[in-house]
Amino acid sequence: MASRGISGDGGRGRTGGSEALPPVRPRRQRLAAASAGGEAPRALAAANGNARRARPVGRAAVDNRRRPIGVFDSGIGGLTVLKALVDLLPHEDFIYLGDTARLPYGTKSREVIVQYSRENTGFLLAKGIKVLVVACNTASAVALEEIARDTVVPVAGVIEPGAQAAVRATRAGKIGVIGTEATIASGAYTRALQRMRPGIEIYTRPCPLLVPLVEEGWTEGEVAERTVAYYLESLKQSGIDTLLLGCTHYPLLSALFGRVLGAGVRLVDSATATAAAVQKRLGALGLARREGRGAQSFFVTETPERFIRVGRRFMGPQVDSAVRIER
Amino acid sequence: MASRGISGDGGRGRTGGSEALPPVRPRRQRLAAASAGGEAPRALAAANGNARRARPVGRAAVDNRRRPIGVFDSGIGGLTVLKALVDLLPHEDFIYLGDTARLPYGTKSREVIVQYSRENTGFLLAKGIKVLVVACNTASAVALEEIARDTVVPVAGVIEPGAQAAVRATRAGKIGVIGTEATIASGAYTRALQRMRPGIEIYTRPCPLLVPLVEEGWTEGEVAERTVAYYLESLKQSGIDTLLLGCTHYPLLSALFGRVLGAGVRLVDSATATAAAVQKRLGALGLARREGRGAQSFFVTETPERFIRVGRRFMGPQVDSAVRIER
Numbered sequence: 001m002a003s004r005g006i007s008g009d010g011g012r013g014r015t016g017g018s019e020a021l022p023p024v025r026p027r028r029q030r031l032a033a034a035s036a037g038g039e040a041p042r043a044l045a046a047a048n049g050n051a052r053r054a055r056p057v058g059r060a061a062v063d064n065r066r067r068p069i070g071v072f073d074s075g076i077g078g079l080t081v082l083k084a085l086v087d088l089l090p091h092e093d094f095i096y097l098g099d100t101a102r103l104p105y106g107t108k109s110r111e112v113i114v115q116y117s118r119e120n121t122g123f124l125l126a127k128g129i130k131v132l133v134v135a136c137n138t139a140s141a142v143a144l145e146e147i148a149r150d151t152v153v154p155v156a157g158v159i160e161p162g163a164q165a166a167v168r169a170t171r172a173g174k175i176g177v178i179g180t181e182a183t184i185a186s187g188a189y190t191r192a193l194q195r196m197r198p199g200i201e202i203y204t205r206p207c208p209l210l211v212p213l214v215e216e217g218w219t220e221g222e223v224a225e226r227t228v229a230y231y232l233e234s235l236k237q238s239g240i241d242t243l244l245l246g247c248t249h250y251p252l253l254s255a256l257f258g259r260v261l262g263a264g265v266r267l268v269d270s271a272t273a274t275a276a277a278v279q280k281r282l283g284a285l286g287l288a289r290r291e292g293r294g295a296q297s298f299f300v301t302e303t304p305e306r307f308i309r310v311g312r313r314f315m316g317p318q319v320d321s322a323v324r325i326e327r
Numbered sequence: 328m329a330s331r332g333i334s335g336d337g338g339r340g341r342t343g344g345s346e347a348l349p350p351v352r353p354r355r356q357r358l359a360a361a362s363a364g365g366e367a368p369r370a371l372a373a374a375n376g377n378a379r380r381a382r383p384v385g386r387a388a389v390d391n392r393r394r395p396i397g398v399f400d401s402g403i404g405g406l407t408v409l410k411a412l413v414d415l416l417p418h419e420d421f422i423y424l425g426d427t428a429r430l431p432y433g434t435k436s437r438e439v440i441v442q443y444s445r446e447n448t449g450f451l452l453a454k455g456i457k458v459l460v461v462a463c464n465t466a467s468a469v470a471l472e473e474i475a476r477d478t479v480v481p482v483a484g485v486i487e488p489g490a491q492a493a494v495r496a497t498r499a500g501k502i503g504v505i506g507t508e509a510t511i512a513s514g515a516y517t518r519a520l521q522r523m524r525p526g527i528e529i530y531t532r533p534c535p536l537l538v539p540l541v542e543e544g545w546t547e548g549e550v551a552e553r554t555v556a557y558y559l560e561s562l563k564q565s566g567i568d569t570l571l572l573g574c575t576h577y578p579l580l581s582a583l584f585g586r587v588l589g590a591g592v593r594l595v596d597s598a599t600a601t602a603a604a605v606q607k608r609l610g611a612l613g614l615a616r617r618e619g620r621g622a623q624s625f626f627v628t629e630t631p632e633r634f635i636r637v638g639r640r641f642m643g644p645q646v647d648s649a650v651r652i653e654r
Contacts, residue, residue: 070398101439102429109630193405209550212539215434223536223557226550303436 065289068093068297070124070153071116071133072117075103075213076307077248078135079314081158084275085133088298089282091289093296095127098311100302101327104211105138106180106247113182117143121151123299123325129153130287133278137162137270138180141188154281161277162244162270163192167200169266170242174201176235176265179246181206189246203238207231207247214249215310219256228256236261245269252313288289298322342604395624396605397451397480398460399444402430403542403634404575405462406641408485411602412460413623416609418616420623420630422454425638427629428654431463431538433507433574437523444470448478450626450652456480456615459606465507465575468515481608482625488604489571489597490519494527496593497569501528503562503592506573508533516573534558534574541576542637546583555583562626563588563634572596579640625649 069089071082075098082096097120099105117139124132132155133145134140140157148155166175177189184206189300193202209227218224235243243265246250251269258267282288296318300307304322311319396416398409402425409423424447426432432440444466451459459482461467461474467484475482493502504516511533521527536554545551562570570592572578578596585594609615623645627634631649638646 101435107633108428109632111630128393208543209536209539212536216535218536223550223554226553230550303438305436306434 003170008319014158039303052084058230062129065287066093067128067130067287068095069131069133070095070097070127071135072097072099072120072124072139073135073248074098074105074116074138075100077211079311079319080248080251081133081135081271081274082296083315084271085278086294088272088279089288090183091292091293092282092294094294095124095129095297095299097123097299097325098301098307098322099327100300100307102301104138104180106182106211107208108138108182110142110186111183113139114143114146118150119327121147125151125153125266131156131278131282133274134158135248135274138182141179141183141186141246154285156274156281158191158248158270158274159188159246161273162246162268163189163196165270165273166242166244166268167193167196170200172239172241173197173199174238174240174242175203176232176238176240176243177202177204177246178207178210178231178235178243178250179204181208181212183246189244201238203235203240205231205235210245210253211249214252217310219252224253224256225260228253229260232257232260240265242266242268280308297324300311301325331334347397355638378627382519391457391594392614393420394455394457394614395422395457396460397422397424397454397456398462398495398641399424399447399451399466399542400462400575401425401432401465402427403637403641404538406638406646407575407578408460408598409623410461410604410642411598413621415599415602415606416615417621418619419609419621421446421621422451422624422626423458424450424600424626424652425628425634425649426654427627427634432463433509433538434535435465437469437509437513439467441470441473444474445477446654448474452478452480458605458609460601461485462575462601465509468506468510468513468573472626475538481612483601483605483608485575485597485601486515486519488600489573489595490516490523492597492600493569493571494520494523495597496595497527498525499566499568500526501565501567502530502569503559503565503567504529504531504571504573505534505537505558505562505577506531508535510573516571530562530567532558532562537580538574538576544637544640546579551580551583552587555580556587559584567592569593569595626652628652628654 028141047050069092071078071085071094077242078098082094085094099116099120102116105116121132130153132151132153134144134157137158140159144155144157175193186202190202190204193200213224213227241264243257243261245267251271254267298319298321300322303324307322308319396419398405398421400410405423405425409421412421426443426447429443432443448459457480459478459480461482461484464485467486471482471484473613502520511531517529517531520527540551540554568591570584570588572594578598581594625646625648627649628651630651634649635646
């Protein structure tokens with residue numbers, strides 16, 4: 001798996017130039033107008049899951065396959081999703097945007113999360129992406145509909161795939177969901193799970209301290225264990241048999257979750273399920289690349305040092321450079 | 328102590344209108360040019376502590392007394408400094424700006440902290456303030472010189488007053504300093520302490536998890552106690568007799584610090600010392616108000632709900648409303 005160092009070329013690497021591939025250039029002005037408070041055009045409305053085929057077809061459609069996949073996250077955690085995508089789709093190019101200057105999203109309001117998500121989407125659309133993956137659970141939970149409504153490429157979030165994986169995993173029909181304050185407050189996982197299997201028992205718990213714990217590198221030890229035990233206490237007593245990890249940071253705490261909950265509780269995260277959903281979508285749209293070795297480009301809104309340092313814990317040494325964009 | 332609800336009036340409350348008091352209107356354009364990457368004018372350079380007298384004097388100087396004091400912070404913690412200011416200067420009006428959409432600053436890079444601090448300063452200068460207080464330790468440690476260089480009103484940070492209070496408190500000349508990653512990495516407290524008393528022993532420790540702990544409300548209990556004990560272990564073994572709380576959130580953990588370190592270690596925070604320094608400065612400049620009951624206006628960059636909810640833990644019920652500004 002190759003990583004491309006693009007520091008210093010202004011982000012105009014092979015995956016970064018929309019000029020080379022103009023056909024499905026997205027409508028940036030419209031997006032900008034919507035994020036400035038204007039009425040979003042309803043004509044484009046399409047819920048997540050209702051992917052529209054990129055136009056034009058035929059000869060141009062072949063070129064569209066070569067476009068990169070755009071992934072954004074509030075910061076670093078989305079690298080767990082990118083890692084799953086790269087593992088499953090090794091021929092694809094990826095452009096990852098981490099909004100590191102403004103993380104975390106999990107404690108922010110709906111209004112601000114939608115605004116920031118639209119700005120992230122606009123940046124990636126301008127890079128000529130063929131599919132947008134919203135890797136951040138909080139942004140997926142809160143802003144996915146707004147983003148999909150204004151965007152001409154298919155948009156995939158992590159909520160639906162994660163919920164589907166949890167429904168497949170549970171035997172007793174008792175699922176625990178943990179996430180940030182904003183993700184849990186949005187009720188997005190609860191709605192998705194209830195729609196997929198009405199009557200299912202769902203127990204939710206916001207766990208605001210787990211993201212700072214993981215970013216500090218405290219994924220083991222007494223403080224992490226007691227914090228996790230505290231957060232999971234009520235879920236454990238509810239008799240859940242499946243725990244849905246509704247935040248990209250949480251897979252790094254899997255060992256601890258397992259120890260606190262015991263072997264009888266299955267852990268489900270969205271990363272693998274989301275990658276599988278994106279693979280299926282690309283196939284259905286005829287947008288999958290069949291050959292070549294893909295690369296990843298990283299963009300961040302903070303200076304890149306911390307992203308690279310912490311990002312390696314999430315994805316490995318291929319997080320070796322990133323380009324800062326101003327916010 | 329009165330609070331003024333200014334929601335809905337667009338921030339044009341009595342303390343909010345710079346139109347009424349034009350004489351020392353700050354040079355916003357110059358500030359904007361500097362923050363856009365232009366060379367800052369050196370003619371205005373003045374280190375913190377070298378306050379310049381506001382002009383013009385005489386009749387207009389009397390009016391300048393009526394201007395509000397501007398205070399900014401990365402978010403909520405600066406309310407501990409505002410509280411100390413209000414207690415000591417009850418006749419003054421205050422405008423508080425919390426950059427809640429972009430908190431925390433403590434894990435951000437110097438470059439971004441300077442940029443955000445300049446934007447905060449520009450907002451407050453446009454409100455016609457007579458003095459600027461940088462309540463955030465991280466912004467004070469990293470960006471104070473840059474801010475003071477471009478600003479025509481006196482600028483006060485929390486580092487110098489905090490360091491002075493610690494030097495006064497220590498008997499053995501062994502001081503521990505705790506703060507965010509950015510504050511400790513800047514070395515600002517170490518430089519200030521060494522300048523004030525050469526040869527003093529200084530032991531520093533970044534404590535990144537304490538801010539999220541306080542914001543989650545976990546200022547007591549096992550997790551907080553073990554986290555604090557872990558962070559303070561090496562300082563305790565160094566034999567410090569004074570602990571300088573180099574972050575506005577930390578006073579809420581004072582009871583825990585005391586328990587972990589024992590009664591022999593004095594705790595010093597910057598809030599009270601900063602308020603005293605501002606009082607002295609106002610007196611020297613002839614800018615202090617002698618009568619009337621001051622009020623506080625709150626501005627935030629996020630939606631105000633969380634600021635009000637968490638802010639009350641820091642300052643009390645007078646945090647009852649805030650106006651959101653877009654960022």
